[in-house]
Amino acid sequence: MRCARGRTSAPVAVTAAIVATLIAGCGAGPSERPGVAVREGGGNAPTPSSTELPPPAEPPAPKAEPAWRDCTTSTLDLYGLGAAPNGLTLECAELTVPVDAGGNGYGAFTAGVMRARLPQTPADAAPLVLTSGSDRPSTATLAGMAIGPATPVLAARPIVAFDRRGTGSSQAIECISAGTRRGLTENAQFSANGADRLDSIVKLSQDATTSCKDFLQPQEMTFDTTHAAEDLEQLRLVWQVDSIGLLGTGEGAQVALAYARMFPGHLSRLVLDAPQGIGDAQTLAEQRVQGAEAALDAFANRCAALNCALGPDPRAAITDLVRRAGAGGLGTVAANTVLSAISGFLGSPRADLPTRTTELADVLAAAGRGDGAGLDGLIQRQLAATMTDGQFVGRCTDGRQWPAPSQVQSLQTNWRDRYPVFGEQAALSLLACAAWPAPTGDTEPAQLNLPVLVLAGQADPVTGRTGVDSVTGELQRAGARTSVVDWQGWGHPVSAHSNCAQQAVVGYLKSGNLPENGTACPA
Structure with a gap:
């Protein structure tokens, strides 16, 4: 198997390769998308108080830590963020995690994590784990948050970003040729060569799918939110704690929800910041476009x-x-x-x-x-x-679809x-x-007795705003209590831009109590 690409400029060195064997397989072709009803409602539904249980205890501080090293300057340089604010410390580490914790695959790979702290951050405070999913590196999200003036959360506790497989400081993969990658990023504008443009993009998708499946087999389907949640669980085990608090931003909300489904007993706080909606690919794309406009x-x-x-x-x-x-x-x-x-x-x-x-x-x-x-x-x-x-x-x-x-x-x-x-x-x-194999299984929790704080931006170019109701509706159907804090500004995620929203997060993380549903934060 070809070796994973190293990133000499990244704050975390890539050192391990995925162990894989080859099995036969080809990308499945596109199929007609059936109508899918997006589950709406729930964002403003009243929460019955008579059956509410007290919120879970605050997550404990770690008993053990990975081998952290300072990466403040290299990270800020990598993302073009300039000099660090006074006292900001970014520390990076690597974790070796199994390709499939359930035993259906073998081998391991290297996951990158980064911790942010300020001088006033209590040394014994439980960290908040951040995942941005696959829409951008979690370390990039944390770095952008950490240099901003709105830092109530970071002043109260460390934030630890966990980069998803193949993203940011985690072990990179290089499975698509330069020409195919460029054609996809350009939507075949210059590579159609007189052919139908849509057909050209599908051909590029088939080429990318085939080469990535060949490179990753038999673990090509282990880059989903379920395995990303398993990776987060490895961090909890390293810390030797019973529970953690999660902040899922954008597509990372789906990773956080997958963790809530798989490890509900180990989750005591859940914040979904500008969460991607629940629905088929077309619906989610339109929500993103609405937010971008x-x-x-x-x-x-x-x-x-x-x-x-x-x-x-x-x-x-x-x-x-x-x-x-x-x-x-x-x-x-x-x-x-x-x-x-x-x-x-x-x-x-x-x-x-x-x-x-x-x-x-x-x-x-x-x-x-x-x-x-x-x-x-x-x-x-x-x-x-x-x-x-x-x-x-x-x-x-x-x-999906x-x-x-x-x-x-x-x-x-x-x-x-x-x-x-x-x-x-x-x-x-x-x-x-279009050519990638269809995933199977749900990622949302079927049962969750937990208060969940949701942050939503009115003009979010990454996930849009209209999908929030599908997320809160799904959570409430699972038994969770939810509260939405609406930020009136533009950008992504909310917690990187709004001091008001961060104050709501600080209070929730400390007590487990939700702010009033529909709380508005000014731009």
């Missing part, structure tokens, strides 16, 4: 108020730039990669997005004038953070009209996983 509106309004370089109508200027890129007017820069740069800024976990509005405006305005150096830098950074081979495998494994080309063709037209900036490319991107 809302975040772009918020950005454009602030940009116009600052008399930024995009002129009096920044949204129109950005729409035109994306259109020009789609028509080949920006040379070799594809429309989808322009949108990657924009969504990367809008969804950054850095808390200083409003003050950096003019930065993005200057870069996009320069690209419109023919100077694409700044835009290319943003594109490359975003692709490195969100489009690795491990993230491709994780997203495809987690996805990817739509067929005939459906995507209809969506392409429909979303182009409804969501003029992000819609068309988002529809095309649904075909990237």
Whole structure:
């Protein structure tokens, strides 16, 4: 088996390779997506008080620790976050975790974890475990949170980020050729060569699926949320504690829910921050597009108020730039990669997005004038953070009912009209996983007697807002009590941007008591 790619610039060295044997197998072709009813409601449902049990005890402090080492400067340099605030300490470590803890596979791989602390963080406080799933490295999310001015949670307890398999500081995989990877990130804009574009993306998906399955067999399906939850359990065992508290951001909420299903007795606090909804791939993609368009509106309004370089109508200027890129007017820069740069800024976990509005405006305005150096830098950074081979495998494994080309063709037209900036490319991107085998089994808990705090942003470009009700509804059906805190700003996740939301998290982590459902936090 080929060796995993090393990352010499990453804060955690990759040292182990997945042990695998080869079995025969091919990627399954796309199939028609049946209608799926998204489970709605529940976000504002009253909670009966007569049957409530007292909240579980606060998680204990670890009795043992992995071998931490300082990685403050290397991590902040890697993610382009500048100098560390006074007193911030980032420490990195590796854990060796089994490929399949249930004994259905063999071998092990290296998982990367990172701990953030401030000088005032109590040494004996129980850590909060953070997972961002496969939409971005958990370590990147934590680094963005840690440098911001809103740090009540970090002042109260350490936060430990656990990078998912193949993501961030965990053992990387390299299974897709450079040409195939570029074709997928560009939605085949320059690789169709006269062929039908949708067919070209499906062919790229088949090539990526075949090469990754060959590389990972027989463990190609162990990159799902279930195995990610098993990896979190390994951290609890290293700490030698009975329970942990989890913060799942974005797609990481699904990992946290999988942990709640598999290890409910070892979970005493659960915060879902801007959680990805529960539904099929098309539904979730539309929720993301809605959030991205809302975040772009918020950005454009602030940009116009600052008399930024995009002129009096920044949204129109950005729409035109994306259109020009789609028509080949920006040379070799594809429309989808322009949108990657924009969504990367809008969804950054850095808390200083409003003050950096003019930065993005200057870069996009320069690209419109023919100077694409700044835009290319943003594109490359975003692709490195969100489009690795491990993230491709994780997203495809987690996805439910990817739509067929005939459906995507209809969506392409429909979303182009409804969501003029992000819609068309988002529809095309649904075909990237068309050939990946369909996963089996549910990840949501069937029974959970736990108060769960949910944070939701009104303009979230990573997960959108409308999927929150499907998550709270599912939790309430499992018996959990839920409370939603609504943040009125734009960005992802909420806890990286809102001091108000972090205060709610601090109170919940300490007491286990939920704030009033529907609590609003200002932008």
